[in-house]
Amino acid sequence: SQTIHQWPATLVQPVGSPLSLECTVEGTSNPNLYWYRQAAGRGLQLLFYSVGIGQISSEVPQNLSASRPQDRQFILSSKKLLLSDSGFYLCAWEPGLKAPTGELFFGEGSRLTVL
């Protein structure tokens, strides 16, 4: 069966420090991968999506970036964190080879607090 994991689960970082959140999917090939952010008490905002290795699309301009170095690995990064980067980050995947269904499967989430 397919599983998705992301880490770290919790992160407290000072303003201006770098960030790296990692997400991996197991049990499937060529998934579409997504990073979402959920600010406190708010809905989900799509940050990045990827349909293949090295293919990244950004939905919202910001100081975050994403990379997909391997088929089932998706990394969210920042060189210098801002206070406004605090939030709950969710990685998600969907089958890529079949007709996309929009049925996203989410990871456990990573809670980032920037101080």
Add this chain to the structure above:
Amino acid sequence: AQKVTQAQTEISVVEKEDVTLDCVYETRDTTYYLFWYKQPPSGELVFLIRRNSFDEQNEISGRYSWNFQKSTSSFNFTITASQVVDSAVYFCALSGFNYGQNFVFGPGTRLSVLP
């Protein structure tokens, strides 16, 4: 542009009451998917249902039921005989038939079921 509105920010009910969560969507697509996700306190999003725009039949799954009305662009979710474990944030979402970059979440409704 696609948009999902969940007008109810927070709802509180007493256990065993029925509760309906409203969802209204906007899209110019003629074919699309609608979803409901549950986010319990642990944070992970759990998929509940997917409905495509061709199928307006209502669906029932145990205590959960969904009412899709294309004429009013609504996809409401009813929990019958609510339980404390139903307490969560519920998200309605809309997706095109293509890749999930068209996946749009509503702001969510926080449901609290009191014992």
